[in-house]
Amino acid sequence: MSIAKRLASQTVVYGVSSIVGRVLNFLLTPLYTGRFEAAAFGIITGLYAYVSFLNVLFTYGMETAYLRFANRPGTDRQELYNRVLTLLIISSVGLTALLALLAPTLMSLLSIPPGHERYAVWIALILGLDAIAAIPFARLRLENKAVKFAAIRMANILLTVGLNLFFIVFCPDVLAGKYLPGLQPLVERVYDPSIGVGYVFLSNLAASAFTLLLLGRELLDFRPRLDASYLGPLWRYAYPIMLMGLAGMVNETLDRILLPRWLPEGFYPGRDSLAAVGIYGACYKLSILMSLVIQAFRYAAEPFFFAQSEDKNSPRTFALVLKWFTICCALLFVAVSVNVDLIAPLFLRKPEYLEGLPVVPVLLLANLFLGVYYNLSVWFKLTDKTYFGTYISFGGAVLTVALNFLLIPLLGYMGSAIATLACYATMAAICWALGNHHFPVPYPVGRLLLWIAAAAAVVAGSWALPPLGGWTAHAVHILITLAFVAAVWLVERPERAFRRQPKAA
Template sequence: MYKKLLIQTIIYSIGFLLPKIMNYAFLKFFTKYLKREEFSLYTDMYALSFLVIGFLSFGLENTYFRFLSKKNHNKEVIFSTIVIIQFFITSFFLILSVNSIKYLISIAGYKNHPEYFFMFFLIIFFDTICILPMAWIRANEMALRYTTINVINILVQSIFIIYMFSFYTSLKMIPFIPKFYSSIFEWINSFTDKIGYIFFANMIASLSNFILIIPIFLRKVSIKKFNKILAKEMLNYGIPIMLGTIAFSINENLDKILIKRWLSDEINGSYSACYKIASFMSLYIRAFRLGIEPFFFKKSEDADAKYYYEEIIYIFIILGLIFYVLICGNITIIIDFLIDQKYHMAISIIPIIMMGNLFLGIYTNLSIFYKIIDKPIIGTYISLIGVSITILFNIAFISIPNSSFMIPAWGTITSYGSMVLILYFWGKKKFLKFYNTKKWNIILHLLFAFLLVSYIINNKNRIEINFFLQFLYIIIVFLFEKDNFFSKFK
């Protein structure tokens, strides 16, 4: 069982990680050719859009997986109902936002860039509408199809970015370009800086992704199969998850939004670039989740479900800590490779944000328990506590004169760490109870990894010793866990 699960996770990981690797390749390109204030604008637009997507998603992806695991519903009715709900919500957003664009750009401080907001309205629309078809592909274990769509998406985006940055100025002068395309070129010419090229490429990629999943809509979605009673149940289940998702988006993006407006674009550019490196951990979390989450819901009715959940969460933590040590232990090498020197001033946030993201991953895996007992409101309460902590740290950040961007970074790790502890102590009597041995093993692994990374960072010039310590760490973990962990994949 574990072998199949591992293979499935690897296949999904390729489809998820390859596009992300391409994005990190462009990170070096962007930080080299863009000013820090331009990069700040780039990250700010995505931060704002993530907040919107968190709302528009309505928790329907998790809702879809949960309702699939219930045997009293037809799968085609479930999919048709939930897709129609999503399409209605997203279409309403697009119509409302386009008609309110002047008001929105004034609030956000983008009066000089209305075209950016228009592109992001379309990006948000297409990306949100594609969430459920991609979930359908995962639920039907079509890993190759999932990977193919993601690869095509990133190739389209990459080709457009390379073209726009490298060849656009010469090709736009070709005299025989049709009038329609000429109008597009004229619109692109109105962009005030090259950040618009990135957004335009993303818009085209999102559109291509939508086109690729249209066959799923045509074959699997029918208005006749829409079930009003089921739709109400789905919304009741999904809204608490949506609130938790919004809280997560605030946790992830509030710091960057405030640093841009409270300190400067230059500082926010550096902070955002280093934050992206720290987000390596989120790649691991997402890759793990892609293969594991459908399995979690499928096993929810089994008598031994709790055993499997606890085993997999334990595996997740151990692998995550190894990943943490290897990335943070070599951060001076990685940061030189991925971002330009002028962005290095915020390097100190990386180990803190990475550990915070690992806590988030632990919480995400633990949260499966309240989802399978149909009480997502538990996650809402915990997420609101987490976001309250984030807001408090950010209030301190903007209230203290000459404050440091390290305050929001510490807010991230405190918020996610608190969420893990609250969920664990709340749920251990009901559905989660690690054996005492494993509980102490986790604590020891966390302390060991964090102390090792702290030592390596404080002695970053001792490269040979640091490499040896990382190698020794992996050997120790292997010897310590070979019977408890690695044997499961035999």
């Protein structure tokens, strides 16, 4: 079907930035796990958990509100852009200053020893710059400038990766005399070993500043406008998105914030709470492959869903999109989970990190349900009933906190992974039930649940196999993966499905 294929092509373009770019960033995992102990990696994991949470607060739903209002008939898009960006600039400056002042409190919440407060200040600056860039990026999406969007995102990632390699590998190796000893005087001027993992944050900060330069055309086109009459409608649409986003970040990142506080002392012999966070965070990185697909899909799908809202065939289109999204994610879930013994040692360079591998399939399945939820959430965005999304997300947040409270003392970081899975599966189920009442879409629910169950059974069966060892185990796991792919192909036949609209379930 041409509409579905167009969405798929846009997803691929946006994926250049979110998938290819973040894969390059993902490749930093072996660098971090090879150069830093688990406790040091725990600092990175913990602070970036706060970044994900606070990023929602810094943008407070204005990105989605801008896209929604810009698609309304009669809207002056340039004036809307000016007003929304003015709001973001003012709020970003204030929130950045406040967060920098609260740096010692933030570090104590993560059980990070005193003396690292500057890390939190750098995080505050990153958040402020990224929030300002959010609306120019949304404008590029609105204008279907996917290539420029992807190119700027890619430049950000490449600079981040390059600076990480320079400060974490090149400079220490030169000072240690491993190569190019003639550059030691120059390196001593630009590199301070005492900063340590702080160079991860400094690299990100430099890339965020460079991104604003690349958005220069969009920023030069901006004219400050502060119109109080615009604040009410924008805020009424945006604040449920913000609350939903905050609740969503509770679901996504709170485990890494709560883990060092609720993990009983001595739960993992020989490791402190920061080391446990580091191991969990490193293994969480392996589940990011599912998150990358979801993010790339969302960049393309959100404007697409809004544009298709008036089409009488839109419910069937949405059903087809969810079907193939779920099947593709199920394939990815099986491929990574079954072959994690082959994949993990490539990225987790120290043996201590491999202890957390059992959480990977659980987190991958959790992210699959999160992607399903994002698809299902189209009904309350198109009907302007975003408060339903807030209720669902807050319900998920309550479930996340409760399950982490109950399970972390019993199961450690596996308890956090199970809590994440339970939360996202519950949210998807509730969203489908409500959407079926307010905005019926003929989703093939039974068929999709069977595929998810089949994928989970394949993964569980592969993990239950007796240890084979070496390349024999890898060969068996690859064959299991290929068998599942073949089963999906034989049953669904994608080339046949895309030639016709789906029938109502």
